[in-house]
Amino acid sequence: MPELPEVEVIRRALAPRVVGRRIEEAQIALPRLTRRGGTPQGVAAAVTGRTVAALGRRGKCVLFDLGGESLIVRLGMTGQLLWWETGARFRPDSHTHAHLRFSGGGVLSYRDVRKFGELFLLPTATLETALRIGMEPLDSAFTVEALARVCRDSSVRIKSFLLDQRKIAGIGNIYADEALFRAGIRPTRRASSLRLEEIRALRRAVRTVLRSAIRHRGSTISDYRDPCGQPGDFAPLHRVYHRHGTPCAVCGTPIQRIVLGQRGTHFCSTCQR
Ligand SMILES: [Zn+2]
Structure with a gap:
């Protein structure tokens, strides 16, 4: 299961690819993914047209800062965020449950064999209180x-x-x-x-x-x-x-x-x- 280092590696690899890009199309095919709040269609519609202002991480969550709202991805046991440089290369398999198509042509897919992962939206200002995640061990505050x-x-x-x-x-x-x-x-x-x-x-x-x-x-x-x-x-x-x-x-x-x-x-x- 991805822990802090794996999620941080994902964040660092994705940031230069998605920050500043607009989400042109979003598809979420697995209802379970949005069980924390909203429907797959609702979450997909809410992120479409938004630009990724920053890509953050809190604990094991990847945070897509979309301005007033953030899309949170929890990878669970077996979740993967895979980058496809162009839409033409995008090859979803039966474990691919969601994808975001970005301006400039890249596609980010969410693949999860055991389906414990989650995608949900939160107002960016309330992230800290809503996620209830403790101290970041690599921060200077972890004394x-x-x-x-x-x-x-x-x-x-x-x-x-x-x-x-x-x-x-x-x-x-x-x-x-x-x-x-x-x-x-x-x-x-x-x-x-x-x-x-x-x-x-x-x-x-x-x-x-x-x-x-x-x-x-x-x-x-x-x-x-x-x-x-x-x-x-x-x-x-x-x-x-x-x-x-x-x-x-x-x-x-x-x-x-x-x-x-x-x-x-x-x-x-x-x-x-
Ligand atoms: Zn020993």
Whole structure:
């Protein structure tokens, strides 16, 4: 499932292609996509004729700023935003559920095998309150003090804490496991039990792993592709995620897998305390 790095890679690839361009035609074929509000026809009609003023990201959402309103794309488990340089090249398949045709000829398609994704409109001014997404971990506001404050008030396990989008934005199963390994923190620890030096290590690990993943254009486990259809190459650099049974790169102890909050969780019982 695309997490912050993958969504950021998508945003960076699409921005130079769509910002300043007008949406000349919009089609949304899957009613489920607009379940958060409006109908497929209503959302399509509302975006047609609008120009993309900016392309943003909040957590795992891509935000098309259309002026007073923003089109929000949540990719869910298997959503893909694919760019077709000209309408002539556009080849939708049975998993392509929506597309936007831009002035200048390019087409942006939305493809989603498992159909957990969403497209919806919100007034741009109310985005922050409506989305209820927590701190952006790559922003300067994500300080040790800010992280310490939210950790202190939470008795949930640190793995589940990292996955809670209302607390920290954009971290999913892959980067939660990878950050906890790099911070040397056992995923079963309670967030409120972390000492200040552990919080400092966790903040650094979260930022390092997210930045490194962006540099490597994200992790492709199965479905993730960038807008040009290319997989990311960060997955071979995972130290614990889906590496259970293989020796820890640091100490040689076999990586363990447990289920925590219904999510597969991977860690080294020697390196993480
Ligand atoms: Zn280890």
